[in-house]
Amino acid sequence: MIEQNLSLLLVVIPLLAAPVTAILPGSRVPWLCTLIITWLCFLLSIWQLSVVIDGDIISYELGGWSPPWGIEYRIDALNAYISLIVAGIAAITLPFALRTVEKEIPLRQTGLFYAAFLLCLVGLLGIAQTGDIFNLFVFLEISSLSSYALIAMGEQRRALTAAYQYLIMGTIGATFFLIGIGFVYSETGTLNMMDLHQLLLPIYDHRTIHTGFAFIVVGIALKLALFPLHLWLPNAYKYAPSVISVFLAATATKVAVYAMLRIVFGVFSSEFVDITPTNHMFIVLGLSGVIVASIAAIYQDDVKRLLAYSSVAQIGYMVLGMGLATTLGITATVVHVFNHALMKGALFMACGALVYRVGSSQFDKLEGLGRKMPWTFAAICIGGLSLIGVPGTAGFISKWYLVIAALEQQAWLIAFMIVLGSLLAVVYIWKIIEIMFFHADSASTTAVKEAPISMLVPMWVLVIANIYFGLNTELMLSVANTAAQILGVSD
Numbered sequence: 001m002i003e004q005n006l007s008l009l010l011v012v013i014p015l016l017a018a019p020v021t022a023i024l025p026g027s028r029v030p031w032l033c034t035l036i037i038t039w040l041c042f043l044l045s046i047w048q049l050s051v052v053i054d055g056d057i058i059s060y061e062l063g064g065w066s067p068p069w070g071i072e073y074r075i076d077a078l079n080a081y082i083s084l085i086v087a088g089i090a091a092i093t094l095p096f097a098l099r100t101v102e103k104e105i106p107l108r109q110t111g112l113f114y115a116a117f118l119l120c121l122v123g124l125l126g127i128a129q130t131g132d133i134f135n136l137f138v139f140l141e142i143s144s145l146s147s148y149a150l151i152a153m154g155e156q157r158r159a160l161t162a163a164y165q166y167l168i169m170g171t172i173g174a175t176f177f178l179i180g181i182g183f184v185y186s187e188t189g190t191l192n193m194m195d196l197h198q199l200l201l202p203i204y205d206h207r208t209i210h211t212g213f214a215f216i217v218v219g220i221a222l223k224l225a226l227f228p229l230h231l232w233l234p235n236a237y238k239y240a241p242s243v244i245s246v247f248l249a250a251t252a253t254k255v256a257v258y259a260m261l262r263i264v265f266g267v268f269s270s271e272f273v274d275i276t277p278t279n280h281m282f283i284v285l286g287l288s289g290v291i292v293a294s295i296a297a298i299y300q301d302d303v304k305r306l307l308a309y310s311s312v313a314q315i316g317y318m319v320l321g322m323g324l325a326t327t328l329g330i331t332a333t334v335v336h337v338f339n340h341a342l343m344k345g346a347l348f349m350a351c352g353a354l355v356y357r358v359g360s361s362q363f364d365k366l367e368g369l370g371r372k373m374p375w376t377f378a379a380i381c382i383g384g385l386s387l388i389g390v391p392g393t394a395g396f397i398s399k400w401y402l403v404i405a406a407l408e409q410q411a412w413l414i415a416f417m418i419v420l421g422s423l424l425a426v427v428y429i430w431k432i433i434e435i436m437f438f439h440a441d442s443a444s445t446t447a448v449k450e451a452p453i454s455m456l457v458p459m460w461v462l463v464i465a466n467i468y469f470g471l472n473t474e475l476m477l478s479v480a481n482t483a484a485q486i487l488g489v490s491d
Contacts, residue, residue, distance in 0.1 A: 006048040007060045007073035007129045010041055010083060014118045014125070022115035027102050030114040035094040037118060041125065042084075042091035049080040053479065059131075067131070068192035074131030078334070078483040082128040082258045085341050089250045090121050092345070096458040097243040100352055104155050104241045113153055117247070120146040124255045133181055133267065134191045136259060137174070140223065143255070144170045147248060151240040162235035169232040173222030176215045183212025196267050204272050216263060217278065224256040226319055227289030230312045237308035238361075242352030245304060249311055250345035254337045257318050261333065265487035270325055282323030287417045289316030294424035298431065303351050303361040306428055307344065310387065313421060314340045320414070321402055327484045328405035334480035336398035339386070342469065343395055346383040346462035350376050353451035353459065363431075368441035370433070372448045375456050377436055379463045384429035386466040389422045393470040397477070 017037045024030040052058060058075035061067065067074075105113050123143025130136050148170070152163035185191060187208050188199040203209055218229075225233040233253075237245050264273060273279055293312035300306040314336070321333030351361055353376045358365050370377035386393035389400075399418060406414040450456070469476060 005060065006044055006051070007058055007075050008062075010044050010048070010087070011073075011122055011126050011129055013037060013044075014041060015122045018115045018118040018122070021118060022111045024111050027105075027107055027110040028098075030111045031094070031098055031101065034097075034114040034118060038087065038090040038094050038121065041087040041121070045080070045084040045087040048075060049077070049084050049479075051075075052077050052080050053482070055482070068190045068195035071135050072131040072192060072194075073129045074194065075129065076486050077479055078486050079128045079258065079262070081334070081479045081483065082255060082337070083125055085254060085338055086121070086124045086128065086251045089247065089341055089345055090117075092458045092461055093243060093247050093250075093349075096246065096349055096352065096455050098454055099452050100242045100356055100455070103356060105153055109153060113150070113241075116146045116149045116153075117244075119143075120150060120247070124251055127255050127259055131193050132191050133184075133193055133196065133263070137177055137181060140177070140259070141174055143252065144174065144223070147236075147244075147252065150244045150248075151236050153244075154239045154241050156239055158235070159239040162232075162239040166232045166236045169222055169229070173219045173229075175219070176222065177219030180212045180215030180217075180219060183208050183215065187212075193262070193267050197269065200268060200272070204275065210276065213268060213272070213276070213278075217260070220256055220260045220263070221285075223253075224260060224319075225253055225312055225315055227285055227293060227312055227316060230289070230293070230315075233312060234305050234308040237311070237348075238302060238304045242348075242355050246345055246348040246352060249307070249348050250341040253311065253315055254341055257315070257333065257337055260319075261322065261330070261483075261487060264322065265325075265330070270487075273325060279323050279325050282319050283414065284323075286316040286318075286320030286323055287414065289313060289319070290417065290421040291424070294421055294428070297428040298424065300428075301363050303354065303363070303366070303432060304348075306432070307347055307351065310425070310428065311340075311344060313425070314344070314387075317399065317402060317418070317421070320418070321405065324402075324405045324409065324411075324414075326405055326408065327481070328401055328408060330484040330487060331477065331480040332398050332401035332405055334483045335401060335476050338476055339394040339398050339466075339469065342462050342465050343383050343386040343393075346379055346459060346466060347387070349455065349459040349462065350379045350383065353455050356451060356455065357448050363435050366436055367439040368436070369448060370436035371441075373450045376451050376459070379459050380432060380436070382463050382466060384425075384432065386470065388425045388429060391470075392467065394466045396470060397473050 021030045021033050060073040062071040123139045126139030148163045148167050222229045290313050293309045297306045297309035318333045321329040386395035389395045403415050
């Protein structure tokens, strides 16, 4: 019976723990509480995926109100997979957080910091769990509001500006999303996603539905940081506390990708997409993001900003898979969501270790640091190889499937652009390697030591995962194929 309650427990447990964490004394006690909660959520998410991976569905009716009248948490392989990614990254990030939070966050704010972290986790897990489109909006705002607070806690004063920029863009995105929901609700009278899917079928030609769809897509695109709506992301990742850069880079935009997949294909369906310019828009914006953001990354003088622009490029790959709208395309998108969480989690942890030792992620402060911090440098190299898409790493699998999906449609130019994006990634990853290893030591790196073991262990867990899932692809590809079937995508 407890399997039916897993979806609720994943949201309720961190939600109840957040206010408790906020009032706990010191820095270690709130951290320990958050660590326990995140690992509990991780274990529950594994259990949840094991229940639904073979095609079963978990449905939980909140308050005993049957859908579509009440809010339903409806779990299938796709959202269980996303919940596992979010909870897993949170669990791995918390050991890493101990040292960085003690250094970057004032003691009096530590409890509030971890409380906001748990609320962000609640929002991201809730987006994945819910089967109600308005409830998705609520959880989207919970995660966004807590993210604004977490980013604003960064050491530099510009963290407040970055949080404010994110707030403005996020508010615009939320407004668009809510207006879109209003249009759809006015025509259907329901907010349940499964019910919406059935009721929308006979009214696809209604102008109100097309308008609502456009508002929803733009709203999610802002949250997703889809090019050219990405302007909030580089500063947010740059000035956020190191552990928050790790967590948001590995989870937040991936959950937004899930929301886009679920609504575009799960609520409206691929047939509706075919009668709109959505596919073409996704392809154009996805490819533009890959190329433009990759070029922008090359010209950065800060590792965090470089990786932030790289994230915009990787989002472009995911959206491109949606635009192809085939089984292979959606499979590539879903796999890349997982792979990108692994590679960006590892790379931002390595960057956090650099900031911990030298107090900066500027290139001129990192010269020769690779020889002083060999384990951190090796993590950057392997994470960079996965980001490029070198065979034997996780990043190769999703890009390979994306290329095959493009070639399947004889879209030779798209396939070429995908490869070009990887070549551009070689340039900016090499830039980091060159500065850290081949440049002479700077004055700031003379006495630098390797990062503490509490930071290296979670970093290398993700590094090893990049290699393991690059060689053993069966599980992720199986889940991704199931996800494409759930979304009703066919070739």
